[in-house]
Amino acid sequence: MDLFGKPLTVVNIGLQIFSDSLRAQQVEVIDVDFRPSPYDAPRLTHTRHGIDIEAANTEAVRRIASGKAILTGLGIAREVIPGMGERMILHAGPPITWDRMCGPVRGAIIGACLYEGWAKTPEEAIDLAASGEITFEPCHHHHAVGPMAGIVSPSMPVWIIENPPFGNRAFCTQNEGLGKVLRFGAFAPEVIERLEWMERVLYPTLDRAVRSLPGGIDIKNLIAQALYMGDECHNRNKAGTSLFLRAIGPALARTCADGETLARVISFIDANDHFFLNLSMPAGKALSEPAEGIAGSTIVTTMARNGTDFGIRVAGLPGRWFTAPAGRVKGLYFPGFTEADANLDMGDSTITETAGFGGMAMAGAPAIVKFVGGSPQDALDATLEMYEICASEHDSFLMPALNFRGTPLGIDIRRVVETGISPRLNTGIASKEPGIGQVGAGLLRAPIECFVAAFEAMREA
Amino acid sequence: MIVQTLVKPGEYRDSVALMLLARELGNLPGVGNVSVVMGTPANRALLVQAGLLTPAAEHATPNDLVIAVQARDAATAAAACRQAEQLLAAQATGAVSSTSGALRPRSLRTAVRALPQANVAVISVPGPYAAAPAWDALRAGLHVLLFSDHVSIEDEIALKEYARDHGLFLMGPGAGTAIMNGIGLGFANAVPRGPVGIVAAAGTGLQEVSALLAQAGSGITQGIGTGGRDVSEQVGGIMMLEGLKALQADSDTRVILVVSKLPSPAVADKILAQVRQSDKPTVLALMRAQERIQNSEFRILNSNLELSNLLTAFDLREAAALAAALARGEDVKNVYKQLAAEDRKLHLKANSLRRPLNARQRYIRGLYSGGTLCEEAMRIWQAELGEVWSNAPLDLRYKLPDSAKSKRHTAIDLGEEEFTLGRPHPMIDNTLRIQHLFREARDPSVGVIVLDVVLGYGAHPDPAAELGPAIAQAREYAGQQGRFLNVVLSITGTEDDPQNRTRQAKAFKQAGAVIAPSNAAAARLASWIVK
Numbered sequence: 001m002d003l004f005g006k007p008l009t010v011v012n013i014g015l016q017i018f019s020d021s022l023r024a025q026q027v028e029v030i031d032v033d034f035r036p037s038p039y040d041a042p043r044l045t046h047t048r049h050g051i052d053i054e055a056a057n058t059e060a061v062r063r064i065a066s067g068k069a070i071l072t073g074l075g076i077a078r079e080v081i082p083g084m085g086e087r088m089i090l091h092a093g094p095p096i097t098w099d100r101m102c103g104p105v106r107g108a109i110i111g112a113c114l115y116e117g118w119a120k121t122p123e124e125a126i127d128l129a130a131s132g133e134i135t136f137e138p139c140h141h142h143h144a145v146g147p148m149a150g151i152v153s154p155s156m157p158v159w160i161i162e163n164p165p166f167g168n169r170a171f172c173t174q175n176e177g178l179g180k181v182l183r184f185g186a187f188a189p190e191v192i193e194r195l196e197w198m199e200r201v202l203y204p205t206l207d208r209a210v211r212s213l214p215g216g217i218d219i220k221n222l223i224a225q226a227l228y229m230g231d232e233c234h235n236r237n238k239a240g241t242s243l244f245l246r247a248i249g250p251a252l253a254r255t256c257a258d259g260e261t262l263a264r265v266i267s268f269i270d271a272n273d274h275f276f277l278n279l280s281m282p283a284g285k286a287l288s289e290p291a292e293g294i295a296g297s298t299i300v301t302t303m304a305r306n307g308t309d310f311g312i313r314v315a316g317l318p319g320r321w322f323t324a325p326a327g328r329v330k331g332l333y334f335p336g337f338t339e340a341d342a343n344l345d346m347g348d349s350t351i352t353e354t355a356g357f358g359g360m361a362m363a364g365a366p367a368i369v370k371f372v373g374g375s376p377q378d379a380l381d382a383t384l385e386m387y388e389i390c391a392s393e394h395d396s397f398l399m400p401a402l403n404f405r406g407t408p409l410g411i412d413i414r415r416v417v418e419t420g421i422s423p424r425l426n427t428g429i430a431s432k433e434p435g436i437g438q439v440g441a442g443l444l445r446a447p448i449e450c451f452v453a454a455f456e457a458m459r460e461a
Numbered sequence: 462m463i464v465q466t467l468v469k470p471g472e473y474r475d476s477v478a479l480m481l482l483a484r485e486l487g488n489l490p491g492v493g494n495v496s497v498v499m500g501t502p503a504n505r506a507l508l509v510q511a512g513l514l515t516p517a518a519e520h521a522t523p524n525d526l527v528i529a530v531q532a533r534d535a536a537t538a539a540a541a542c543r544q545a546e547q548l549l550a551a552q553a554t555g556a557v558s559s560t561s562g563a564l565r566p567r568s569l570r571t572a573v574r575a576l577p578q579a580n581v582a583v584i585s586v587p588g589p590y591a592a593a594p595a596w597d598a599l600r601a602g603l604h605v606l607l608f609s610d611h612v613s614i615e616d617e618i619a620l621k622e623y624a625r626d627h628g629l630f631l632m633g634p635g636a637g638t639a640i641m642n643g644i645g646l647g648f649a650n651a652v653p654r655g656p657v658g659i660v661a662a663a664g665t666g667l668q669e670v671s672a673l674l675a676q677a678g679s680g681i682t683q684g685i686g687t688g689g690r691d692v693s694e695q696v697g698g699i700m701m702l703e704g705l706k707a708l709q710a711d712s713d714t715r716v717i718l719v720v721s722k723l724p725s726p727a728v729a730d731k732i733l734a735q736v737r738q739s740d741k742p743t744v745l746a747l748m749r750a751q752e753r754i755q756n757s758e759f760r761i762l763n764s765n766l767e768l769s770n771l772l773t774a775f776d777l778r779e780a781a782a783l784a785a786a787l788a789r790g791e792d793v794k795n796v797y798k799q800l801a802a803e804d805r806k807l808h809l810k811a812n813s814l815r816r817p818l819n820a821r822q823r824y825i826r827g828l829y830s831g832g833t834l835c836e837e838a839m840r841i842w843q844a845e846l847g848e849v850w851s852n853a854p855l856d857l858r859y860k861l862p863d864s865a866k867s868k869r870h871t872a873i874d875l876g877e878e879e880f881t882l883g884r885p886h887p888m889i890d891n892t893l894r895i896q897h898l899f900r901e902a903r904d905p906s907v908g909v910i911v912l913d914v915v916l917g918y919g920a921h922p923d924p925a926a927e928l929g930p931a932i933a934q935a936r937e938y939a940g941q942q943g944r945f946l947n948v949v950l951s952i953t954g955t956e957d958d959p960q961n962r963t964r965q966a967k968a969f970k971q972a973g974a975v976i977a978p979s980n981a982a983a984a985r986l987a988s989w990i991v992k
Contacts, residue, residue, distance in 0.1 A: 002628060003580060003604050004683060004711055008644050011572045013594050014585030014608065015475045017889070018647060021918035022583075024959065025644050025651075030576045032594075033565035034586050035473040036501065036523045043593035384564045388571050418593065419567050420524060 039452055041417040044298070047316070047461050051296030053414070060291040060299040060315045061392040061410040064355060067163045067290060069170075069223075069283035072216040074207040076199075078154035081142050081171050085154075087118075090139040092150025092348040093306025094321040098129050098136065102307035104343055107185025107434025108149035109134075114187060115195045116153050122187060140302055140313075144171040145285045145348035147277055148183035148430055149307070156195070157203035159279060161219060163286040170286035174198055174206070175278040177271065178438060185434030205265050209251040217247050219283040223357055224396050226276070227407070232365040233280040234349055234358030235372070235426050235441060240276030245269055281348060284355035293318040298458055299391060300411040303354050303423065303446055307346035307430075312450045314413055316461060322454040324447035329429045331372050331442015341439050343432035350425055350446070356394045356409035359425050360386050364399040371441040372426045382424050383408065389415040389423065413458065416451040462493055462531050465538035466518040469526040472549065473499060476587070479526075480885045482548055484892070486530065492541050493531040498883075500525040507883045569594040573601045583646055584633075585609055591634065592616040599623055599631065606646045607633025607688065610878075614695055621691075621699040630707075631700060633688040637664030640671060640684035647686070648888060650917035651957035655680020656788045658714035660704035662687045663748070665831025666720040666777060668915060668953050669980055670746070672962075673781035675955040676978070679788050682714045683707075689832075692724035698731050705732065709739035716787045717743040718780060722836060723750055726759050736771055742787045745773045746780035748836060749855065776837050778981035807982060811989035814909070814975065817945035818990075822908035825987050826901040827872035828894050830887035831980075834913040834953070835874040838984035845988040846870055853877055867904070870991075872911075873897065888920045895931040902935035902946060909947035910935070911987045913980055914969070916954025916962060923960060925968035933972040947990055948974045951983040 012019035013032035022029040113125035139146045158171040180186040222243045229239035256262040292301045297315035311323040326344040352358025363383035366376035386408040393406035422445045429440040483497040498504040500521025508514040513529035521527045528545045532538035566572035582598035588611025598605045612634035624631035639646040652671045661667035685704035692698045708714045736743045753759045774780035782796045829835035842849045850871040852864040875887040932948050939946035954962040977983035
């Protein structure tokens with residue numbers, strides 16, 4: 001028996017008297033901080049059809065971890081996004097109808113209608129949107145993701161991220177900037193003008209530059225580097241944005257003949273600390289998608305909000321959304337704003353946590369506490385806590401602050417329900433009034449009801 | 462009397478810590494009933510039963526701590542609640558794991574990640590939550606002491622099969638004791654190292670034989686606990702056999718001692734077949750199966766008893782004595798001589814203790830904290846006296862209709878579930894046993910009360926400090942009623958135990974108890990007093 005003769009090192013889960021006794025015998029022992037699950041959560045090891053869940057999860061995590069996210073170019077939504085209809089608008093979060101949409105999402109749809117020329121005034125746009133003539137679908141149903149309102153209309157240019165080992169692609173618009181922008185529900189003329197500039201000037205300039213690079217730009221690699229530099233690539237993207245500018249700079253300079261355009265494009269990127277978010281998000285999407293549909297897997301492949309509902313999807317239950325009301329973000333507000341101004345949690349940006357960075361990597365981004373509140377120790381603890389609910393650890397996204405440990409990867413709904421710990425999210429807070437912009441940033445947890453519902457569904461699967 | 466409750470959301474403590482806290486609050490002046498529990502449905506039902514549930518506590522979840530206090534007035538109740546908060550806060554800062562500073566792991570899986578060299582998991586969470594960490598532990602390559610009860614038999618079998626196939630021990634469920642590499646896990650005694658290896662499907666049985674070996678100047682290599690249900694027909698003795706094999710293969714183990722409460726006949730046969738695989742002298746203490754050997758189910762066992770390296774023992778006293786002798790290379794005939802000599806002394810002592818009793822005082826009352834020790838006593842009393850009533854009788858005809866009302870000769874196993882639901886085990890807390898002790902002392906037909914006192918890690922830090930005065934009080938009460946009352950006890954413990962056997966024995970003697978050298982000796986002595 002391999003135990004005889006060896007020093008004992010013990011894990012104690014349960015009565016404290018036993019670990020006390022072991023300490024009295026000079027044995028090294030660690031106590032588990034056990035708390036009973038508040039839910040009826042028997043440990044699921046197999047599905048009803050006998051599929052081994054651990055094995056399925058191992059495969060899901062393997063796919064997410066081994067994927068690549070290469071920026072190969074840009075394209076116009078109607079041309080490159082599969083299934084993009086002519087009178088279709090994609091939005092963030094789970095499916096939702098116009099009547100239930102929140103202020104910022106409606107505002108963004110109004111802006112998109114004006115931008116597309118489907119309506120000449122906001123009133124016309126509202127009538128059109130309410131009429132049923134426009135099809136509203138989640139970005140996630142079309143291999144796309146969008147931050148905040150996440151609105152994508154047919155004429156908008158999108159980044160194209162490819163995952164060559166698995167052959168899938170993901171799409172996202174370019175980040176417009178901060179403040180009065182479409183994604184926060186603004187639709188004033190300057191918003192539309194900016195969108196037009198992005199289509200006319202920004203898009204072709206970036207596209208030429210990217211396509212001039214034979215291997216494209218490895219976004220996953222930039223994320224890994226940014227995580228070493230204090231970003232988590234969801235709420236802090238400064239380093240990522242800077243790294244991206246370095247990666248594309250020479251190609252931009254070579255392929256953009258007009259110096260003024262070049263300067264404007266570089267300035268546009270430079271002025272926006274979150275420019276990289278719209279690359280890290282589709283990277284997360286591209287990396288996560290191959291795990292969808294793995295029979296028996298309890299790994300989360302999507303977390304997304306539309307400003308009204310929060311929804312998740314699970315690898316072993318493809319095509320099914322599990323939703324709950326979107327939550328209130330608890331955080332710090334920009335001067336002049338309070339909680340009364342806040343919209344509920346919104347956006348597809350939680351694809352970052354799903355793919356193993358974002359909030360999962362908070363231990364590497366202590367500066368974030370200046371925006372979301374708390375102390376640097378809280379940032380460390382936030383990541384440490386997430387290991388409790390994740391199936392594995394990343395081998396590419398590492399955190400120096402945790403001795404180069406990989407980020408928590410693969411949220412397992414079983415562990416969420418067992419521990420009562422739901423994913424910790426840090427996010428921007430939008431004004432509930434369309435067109436105002438971001439009013440703060442903060443923290444919240446994904447609603448645990450989604451995971452409980454998904455768990456129940458898994459028991460029946 | 463008014464009842465006040467305080468709910469502390471998200472605060473969790475283990476059941477023993479909470480019950481000891483409740484007891485401390487209950488000692489405050491003006492405070493009656495106190496309950497400090499997690500808000501599980503089962504606990505809320507207990508609060509209802511105790512008249513302690515208030516609307517505030519009704520909505521508590523299993524993750525919330527509920528402090529329920531019954532007191533003479535609102536001010537006293539409030540003060541008690543405040544005291545509870547202070548004690549909880551003090552507990553929280555004290556209860557820091559060896560990896561202080563960082564967030565404590567919330568699951569066994571992440572604990573192993575934090576302590577990668579871990580090789581054993583001790584699991585004592587409530588039964589419904591126990592199988593999951595047991596699986597996590599086995600998959601991480603850890604051996605497991607599964608102290609928890611109420612794990613399904615299907616889970617037990619699956620866990621044990623996996624463990625066996627991966628060269629791991631899964632000790633339990635319901636395994637209270639193991640001693641591995643000289644370290645006590647669960648409730649265990651500090652026993653010197655020596656050449657005897659023990660595998661036991663009986664927790665206090667393992668404690669008793671290991672302590673007796675220590676008393677005999679011997680020691681143990683390993684004490685493997687399998688949990689009582691291991692030797693049932695369905696489980697098939699999986700861990701009993703693995704333990705036996707491991708001890709047979711272990712070069713430090715020269716003598717093997719097997720303790721088991723009633724194994725199924727098929728399992729008994731498997732044990733014997735395995736014993737046959739080794740030359741090592743093996744002592745078999747099969748408790749009740751001893752009596753069954755003659756009957757047809759156990760005839761296989763009977764016909765195999767001629768193995769040359771096998772000795773059977775009627776009780777744990779004999780088992781330990783045989784093992785010690787074999788370890789010393791002595792002739793076992795001496796053991797039987799010594800036991801006979803001890804019995805003669807016990808007879809003499811019994812005679813002197815019988816004299817002061819009156820004619821009415823004809824009955825024994827045994828109050829046991831260890832299930833195996835209770836069973837051992839009942840077997841001895843059955844042989845010596847005939848019928849023995851109990852809440853867990855050998856013969857179902859003698860099951861007490863009311864466990865609180867003893868009949869004639871009675872042995873109570875206070876570790877049984879009916880007594881431990883919602884309270885700490887009698888090895889940790891003496892309150893219930895003392896109540897029973899006083900009840901028996903008031904019964905004029907009682908001639909001797911017998912107790913087992915189990916020392917060791919995990920047990921009450923100073924049983925004599927509480928039981929001693931209770932014994933003295935009980936005897937004094939009987940004296941005031943014109944009766945002499947015998948209290949006989951044995952101490953399962955060693956000098957190295959935190960409680961120190963010698964000090965405990967001295968204190969009990971001063972209280973007026975008669976101390977026998979083993980549980981079996983105590984049972985014999987008691988039976989001869991009333992015979």
